[in-house]
Amino acid sequence: MAAAILVLEDGRTFTGEAYGAEGETFGEAVFNTGMTGYQETLTDPSYHRQVVVMTAPHIGNTGVNDEDQESSRIWVAGYVVRDPARRVSSWRAQRSLDDELRTQGVVGISGIDTRALTRHLRERGAMRVGISSTETDPAALLERVLASGEMAGSELSSEVSTAAAYVVPAHGEKRFTVAALDLGIKTMTPYRMAERGIEVHVLPATATIDDIRAVGPDGLFYSNGPGDPAATTHQIEVLQGALADELPYFGICFGNQLFGRALGFGTFKLKYGHRGINQPVMDRTTGKVEVTAHNHGFAVDAPLEGTTSTPYGEASVSHVCLNDDVVEGLELRAPTGSASEPGRLKGFSVQYHPEAAAGPHDAAYLFDRFVQLMEGTV
Structure with missing residues (x-):
């Protein structure tokens, strides 16, 4: 050898x-x-x-x-x-x-x-x-x-995205239609949505807000993907347009970072990132701790406590890594007059991979939360 x-x-x-x-x-x-x-x-x-x-x-x-x-x-x-x-x-x-x-x-x-x-x-x-x-x-x-090139400053999602749109049909009775922006999507992710009666229209990373509207979606999904979120502008502008349309949103990994930037937060490069299938995260909305699969070298710079007013609603950190307090999830809610009663959920995202390929199944509930978001029950 x-x-x-x-x-x-x-x-x-x-x-x-x-x-x-x-x-x-x-x-x-x-x-x-x-x-x-x-x-x-x-x-x-x-x-x-x-x-x-x-x-x-x-x-x-x-x-x-x-x-x-x-x-x-x-x-x-x-x-x-x-x-x-x-x-x-x-x-x-x-x-x-x-x-x-x-x-x-x-x-x-x-x-x-x-x-x-x-x-x-x-x-x-x-x-x-x-x-x-x-x-x-x-x-x-x-x-x-x-x-050789550095990762910081690199826009890479366009290099891994699908060249043409395609549809993953719902399993059984169709309940919802979702437009999913492919920034480096994994096969199991639309499958998890299809299991829940969602017809998934997977769109290229170059898709416009009009392309998304043309699907007639009940919700918008942004996938995982490579590269520096600070080097991305197009997908952030598209997401802001969708949020202005009041389209329910769910994002994972890169989709979490772009959600953060769309809401006005910054992002930064972690020293060595989180990669593996054994990362402990707390869902602060329930107090539960889950073991999760990660693959990210960048993170959202958002305050861990309190809410931040944005043009689209009130944003807060919903998940946090128990190893280093890195932001692992965001939540966007409609503003209310009472601090004790949060408004309805408008969008959410997590920094890890809930599709469990490979990895634990602790975070599978997030796909159910997306269904509830489109139902208007959360």
Whole structure:
């Protein structure tokens, strides 16, 4: 097996063996704390232009199948594991992870100390990285790393969105119609809505407010996706138009960040982000704590206490991460004359992934809350 090197933009170097496709790749180095669900991680468009380091040491034992894909391809820019499985051990597997990475041209590295690399990223923050099985000189690779693009300031949703609109029909009797803006949507997300009798019209990231109105939706959904929310303007203007139309809104991940910016809040880049399927979050509207799946490097800068008046209603923080108090959800309500009785819910969003692919099912209730929002019962 060919030798490979990994070089971070601060010069830290690791040596290992090529895993997946041989060659060279660049991206932002981030770590994922999930012990399972690597296939869903690899095919999540939110990981576009990121090199994912798996903190779990043993990866690949369940192989790859055609049922667990969250999109049509692998999106990660590179893949870093410590101890790749030598054989596939799942009856559902159709091929090995190594073969899949190689087929799709994803450059990876194995056999390195991923714990040391993760600790380095925790201390220094997410940074650019290069992996190469063709370059033997770390200094030469470092030059190319420093010349590569940064995540901050990058608008990427248009690179991962669908090129044409499509419809996911409701399961059983149709109850509602939802316009879903694809900013990097995962396959399971419209499926979760369809399970609840929602006909989902998935629209490209370039869709206009008129495109949304043409669907005749009962609600608007913004998906997860990659990139810097501060570099996005079009989708924010579209969302503000929808809020002015009083269209019920639900957003996840990138959709939470854009909701925050549409309401007048800022966003900022986290030191190393939240990525994995074991992040504790409190739903402050119920007081319940849920274990959730995350994949975000940016967060909303909003006050944790009280409400903020916006042109569209009263905004507040509905969810918060129990590890670091990062905003994990927002709520928009109609203003009322009484502080003790909040107004009706107009829109909400969360920073994590409630579709449970891969991940726990603790947050599935959010899709029910969206149904209640469109019903006008919350």
